Amino acid sequence: MIKQKIFSVETKGRGTTNITAQVEKFITDSDVHTGLCHVFVRHTSASLILCENADPTVRSDLEAFMARLVPDGDALFEHILEGEDDMPAHIRTILSHSDIHIPVIQGRCGLGTWQGVFLWEHRSAGHTRQVVLTLIGD
Amino acid sequence: MIKQKIFSVETKGRGTTNITAQVEKFITDSDVHTGLCHVFVRHTSASLILCENADPTVRSDLEAFMARLVPDGDALFEHILEGEDDMPAHIRTILSHSDIHIPVIQGRCGLGTWQGVFLWEHRSAGHTRQVVLTLIGD
Amino acid sequence: MIKQKIFSVETKGRGTTNITAQVEKFITDSDVHTGLCHVFVRHTSASLILCENADPTVRSDLEAFMARLVPDGDALFEHILEGEDDMPAHIRTILSHSDIHIPVIQGRCGLGTWQGVFLWEHRSAGHTRQVVLTLIGD
Numbered sequence: 001m002i003k004q005k006i007f008s009v010e011t012k013g014r015g016t017t018n019i020t021a022q023v024e025k026f027i028t029d030s031d032v033h034t035g036l037c038h039v040f041v042r043h044t045s046a047s048l049i050l051c052e053n054a055d056p057t058v059r060s061d062l063e064a065f066m067a068r069l070v071p072d073g074d075a076l077f078e079h080i081l082e083g084e085d086d087m088p089a090h091i092r093t094i095l096s097h098s099d100i101h102i103p104v105i106q107g108r109c110g111l112g113t114w115q116g117v118f119l120w121e122h123r124s125a126g127h128t129r130q131v132v133l134t135l136i137g138d
Numbered sequence: 139m140i141k142q143k144i145f146s147v148e149t150k151g152r153g154t155t156n157i158t159a160q161v162e163k164f165i166t167d168s169d170v171h172t173g174l175c176h177v178f179v180r181h182t183s184a185s186l187i188l189c190e191n192a193d194p195t196v197r198s199d200l201e202a203f204m205a206r207l208v209p210d211g212d213a214l215f216e217h218i219l220e221g222e223d224d225m226p227a228h229i230r231t232i233l234s235h236s237d238i239h240i241p242v243i244q245g246r247c248g249l250g251t252w253q254g255v256f257l258w259e260h261r262s263a264g265h266t267r268q269v270v271l272t273l274i275g276d
Numbered sequence: 277m278i279k280q281k282i283f284s285v286e287t288k289g290r291g292t293t294n295i296t297a298q299v300e301k302f303i304t305d306s307d308v309h310t311g312l313c314h315v316f317v318r319h320t321s322a323s324l325i326l327c328e329n330a331d332p333t334v335r336s337d338l339e340a341f342m343a344r345l346v347p348d349g350d351a352l353f354e355h356i357l358e359g360e361d362d363m364p365a366h367i368r369t370i371l372s373h374s375d376i377h378i379p380v381i382q383g384r385c386g387l388g389t390w391q392g393v394f395l396w397e398h399r400s401a402g403h404t405r406q407v408v409l410t411l412i413g414d
Contacts, residue, residue: 002413006381035140036272041388043391044391050231050232057217061228064215065212065215074341079331079334091337091338095372099377100236101178103270110178114181115236132379132386134312136274136312138140172410188374189320190320193357195354195355196355200370203352203367206352234370238375239377241316241410249318250319250320252320253319253320274412275278
């Protein structure tokens with residue numbers, strides 16, 4: 001069985017949006033008992049991560065780390081058409097993930113206890129980001 | 139056809155554990171001729187890598203590089219509840235991978251000659267880490 | 277339905293090769309309406325990225341960033357058998373991706389407008405790199 005769903009996330013600029021509930025609902029609304037759920041973001045300036053879901057300072061520390069690792073306005077970058085955050089957004093996307101698969105185990109989302117699925121906006125301004133869910137299983 | 143298996147890896151603190159044999163056995167024990175094998179780690183402080191499988195200094199160099207890139211005890215981090223290695227473990231996980239798919243080609247694990255699958259423990263102390271294998275194919 | 281294809285890419289040393297057309301053709305030549313296409317590179321010194329496909333300075337900036345982040349000839353590295361670019365190539369591979377899944381949506385490659393699939397050679401010299409495409413869907 002294969003099911004697919006596309007939805008949008010409105011971001012408010014740099015930072016993470018928890019989309020775990022959407023993924024879990026997509027899985028439990030299906031009849032899949034064993035399988036895989038693919039999560040895909042159709043952009044090159046926003047990405048996906050599996051991240052600790054309890055303490056929000058994990059995600060603010062992650063943001064601070066990435067801002068230091070890939071500095072906005074770095075003189076190294078030629079690609080600055082859309083601003084100082086343009087090229088860093090592409091690099092941050094590649095250093096994290098555009099797609100993630102989560103196992104479906106006995107009809108349920110197989111994430112570990114502390115794992116959440118987050119969309120990570122890398123541009124300073126808010127954007128509408130498309131996410132594609134594809135579920136394959138029995 | 140879909141098959142799934144969950145197993146645990148006992149780690150001894152920071153470092154890599156080669157789990158290629160478990161993945162290969164799971165594939166060859168099945169009747170799948172063409173397909174994909176998903177490997178997933180259910181934690182946010184341990185990750186997966188496909189890494190050169192011959193010279194162990196590749197993995198010690200990788201560990202040294204990551205320790206320098208994401209230093210324990212960095213003053214940048216607020217999330218230090220579980221110690222100086224807590225937040226670096228989350229970042230190292232995101233910079234590497236929580237899931238990997240390996241193609242099944244003519245009934246065999248389709249890794250390249252030099253590719254091995256390694257679980258990478260990022261905490262200083264040993265942990266029990268759960269790995270989920272899911273195989274889809276014909 | 278499952279289809280699989282292996283092809284080679286001749287690289288000319290460090291840099292990216294756009295393989296989006298090969299992925300798109302593999303998808304449209306099949307009869308899959310809804311599914312997933314897996315792209316896998318069978319090496320530990322070359323990787324895959326989904327990257328902005330319009331302005332080539334995005335990829336030269338990315339290359340410059342990685343060259344600074346993981347310097348050739350870094351005194352940290354013991355694994356230098358094949359040269360100063362050997363260990364950096366392994367690290368660059370792990371920091372990017374060995375496999376990517378792209379959704380198939382209504383019979384077409386589901387990449388976003390600005391996403392391209394690139395093979396990224398990390399060695400200074402050119403190599404022959406094997407790529408495995410596996411398509412699962414209805």
